[in-house]
Amino acid sequence: MIRKYLAFFRACWAISLEYRAEGFVWMLTNLLSIIMMLVWLSLSSAGPVAGFTSGDFVAYYMVGLIVRHMTGAWTSFDLDTSIREGTLSPQLVRPIHPVHWYVAANWSEKATRLGILLPLVALAFVLTPSAHLDVTPVSVGAFLLSLVGAWLVSFLSDYMIGILSFWTSQTAAFNQVMWGLKLVLSGILAPIQMFPPAVQVVLDWLPFRYMLAFSNEIALGQTQGERLLFGLVVQWAWVAFFFLLTRLMWKLGTRSYSAVGA
Amino acid sequence: MRYLRLLVLFWKASFLVELEYRANFVVRILVGVFWVGVTILSTTVFFTHTNNIGGWDFNEVLVITGLFTLMGGIIQALLQPNVSKIIEMVRLGTLDFVLTKPVNSLFLASLRYSQPFSAVDVLSGSAIVVVALSRMGYIPDGLAVLEFVVMFAMSVLIVYSIWMVMATLSFWFVKVGNLSELFNTVWDTARFPVSTFNGVLRIVLTVVIPIAFITTFPAQAVLGRMDEATLGGAMAMGAILFGFSVWFWRYAVRSYSSASS
Numbered sequence: 001m002i003r004k005y006l007a008f009f010r011a012c013w014a015i016s017l018e019y020r021a022e023g024f025v026w027m028l029t030n031l032l033s034i035i036m037m038l039v040w041l042s043l044s045s046a047g048p049v050a051g052f053t054s055g056d057f058v059a060y061y062m063v064g065l066i067v068r069h070m071t072g073a074w075t076s077f078d079l080d081t082s083i084r085e086g087t088l089s090p091q092l093v094r095p096i097h098p099v100h101w102y103v104a105a106n107w108s109e110k111a112t113r114l115g116i117l118l119p120l121v122a123l124a125f126v127l128t129p130s131a132h133l134d135v136t137p138v139s140v141g142a143f144l145l146s147l148v149g150a151w152l153v154s155f156l157s158d159y160m161i162g163i164l165s166f167w168t169s170q171t172a173a174f175n176q177v178m179w180g181l182k183l184v185l186s187g188i189l190a191p192i193q194m195f196p197p198a199v200q201v202v203l204d205w206l207p208f209r210y211m212l213a214f215s216n217e218i219a220l221g222q223t224q225g226e227r228l229l230f231g232l233v234v235q236w237a238w239v240a241f242f243f244l245l246t247r248l249m250w251k252l253g254t255r256s257y258s259a260v261g262a
Numbered sequence: 263m264r265y266l267r268l269l270v271l272f273w274k275a276s277f278l279v280e281l282e283y284r285a286n287f288v289v290r291i292l293v294g295v296f297w298v299g300v301t302i303l304s305t306t307v308f309f310t311h312t313n314n315i316g317g318w319d320f321n322e323v324l325v326i327t328g329l330f331t332l333m334g335g336i337i338q339a340l341l342q343p344n345v346s347k348i349i350e351m352v353r354l355g356t357l358d359f360v361l362t363k364p365v366n367s368l369f370l371a372s373l374r375y376s377q378p379f380s381a382v383d384v385l386s387g388s389a390i391v392v393v394a395l396s397r398m399g400y401i402p403d404g405l406a407v408l409e410f411v412v413m414f415a416m417s418v419l420i421v422y423s424i425w426m427v428m429a430t431l432s433f434w435f436v437k438v439g440n441l442s443e444l445f446n447t448v449w450d451t452a453r454f455p456v457s458t459f460n461g462v463l464r465i466v467l468t469v470v471i472p473i474a475f476i477t478t479f480p481a482q483a484v485l486g487r488m489d490e491a492t493l494g495g496a497m498a499m500g501a502i503l504f505g506f507s508v509w510f511w512r513y514a515v516r517s518y519s520s521a522s523s
Contacts, residue, residue: 031447031448031450032447032450035447035450035451038458038459038460038463039308039315039454039458039459042315042316042458042459042460043308043311043312043315049311049312050311170285170286170289173289173290173292173293176293176296176297177293177296180296180297180300181300183300183304184300184303184304184307189304189307190304190307190308194307194310194311195307195310196310
């Protein structure tokens with residue numbers, strides 16, 4: 001399995017080197033997080049907003065850049081195209097499940113671009129002395145665990161939308177709705193603490209917070225102890241849910257799939 | 263006159279094509295309504311902690327939000343389909359069919375296709391503006407309406423020019439798809455009054471990437487807060503950008519050597 005992944009990586013690496021300029025433009029799309037940060041900075045210039053100082057907003061959104069980078073998923077686009085155009089068929093007859101190709105593609109893109117992102121984020125922290133992180137063994141460990149969980153929730157939910165292409169041609173619409181929900185509920189637009197308490201309670205149980213905000217909160221030391229434990233349990237419960245769901249859907253989908261155009 | 267007739271023909275053809283996919287229409291409406299909810303909710307989140315963003319209160323920001331949705335609809339309906347078509351035609355070499363027709367090539371390439379169903383966002387955006395204005399109990403007077411019409415026309419012209427320059431870049435760079443992604447991101451700043459942003463960014467958003475002209479200034483106009491300088495600036499900006507995009511297109515077409523033949 002490891003050898004297969006290495007082969008996949010080499011292929012994906014070559015593809016992403018081919019499109020380096022594209023990678024640069026893609027980096028700029030992180031601007032959305034930065035724009036939101038600037039809006040909150042303008043609101044917090046007079047004083048802390050819901051307990052967040054300006055430094056907290058910088059720390060939140062800078063960690064958020066890394067988390068979003070590490071959890072970004074676009075498999076649904078590729079899968080939608082493959083299913084529609086029939087290029088999925090050759091992948092199906094290979095002795096390895098196609099999802100591994102998508103995972104490898106996902107990881108290798110992250111690796112190529114992390115090298116550019118990390119120094120930029122580090123620079124932002126150096127330039128903003130009031131931006132603090134909670135660096136203890138527990139929080140670092142919990143952060144990494146939550147990051148893996150966040151990637152799984154994002155990847156699997158996106159993969160789920162991709163699998164829907166077996167039955168519908170409206171994948172783009174599903175993606176739009178997913179993006180809208182993520183934008184507001186996962187913590188891109190605003191940290192979860194900015195929402196009314198009643199909404200926060202609901203968000204504790206939905207998957208969106210566990211795609212981004214949860215990891216940010218751990219890094220900032222805002223979610224600790226029991227709440228941290230509770231969050232990890234819910235997050236990994238969602239991972240298990242999406243894992244089982246996508247497995248089932250894939251089975252049903254490939255059974256009813258008659259490749260178009262191949 | 264001939265061009266107007268052609269335009270009507272183009273739109274009719276696109277509409278007929280879209281009628282083939284009626285399910286898309288329902289989905290489009292649902293997604294449109296969903297986004298109106300998302301946009302209004304997100305504005306509400308900010309206003310639970312403050313009573314103004316960059317000096318604009320909730321209803322005023324709502325006017326900007328409405329214009330943002332409206333303009334997004336125009337982009338989706340009229341610009342995006344043509345821009346992606348232009349990129350594709352340059353790549354495949356089928357642009358020759360556009361260039362050899364006895365019509366202005368920019369007119370044909372930039373207005374041939376449309377997605378009439380995306381006009382849903384134009385309607386919902388207008389509705390947000392009307393609701394926001396009536397919540398304020400404010401009725402714009404004749405001058406405000408006139409200024410708004412001018413500013414809005416300029417903002418359409420500016421958006422058109424930006425998109426056409428991006429499309430024209432595809433003559434040299436094959437993968438321009440990402441560039442429109444980039445526009446979409448900067449575009450998100452148009453949800454907020456430009457005064458939200460400080461220092462360099464505000465200048466960039468006014469002069470370099472003229473996002474301020476697209477939502478903030480027309481909103482100011484309809485609210486009756488327009489000064490001559492901004493009005494003049496907008497007309498100059500529209501004229502300059504449009505002139506540049508036309509020149510750039512001609513320059514690109516001159517140096518274009520078809521890929522297919």
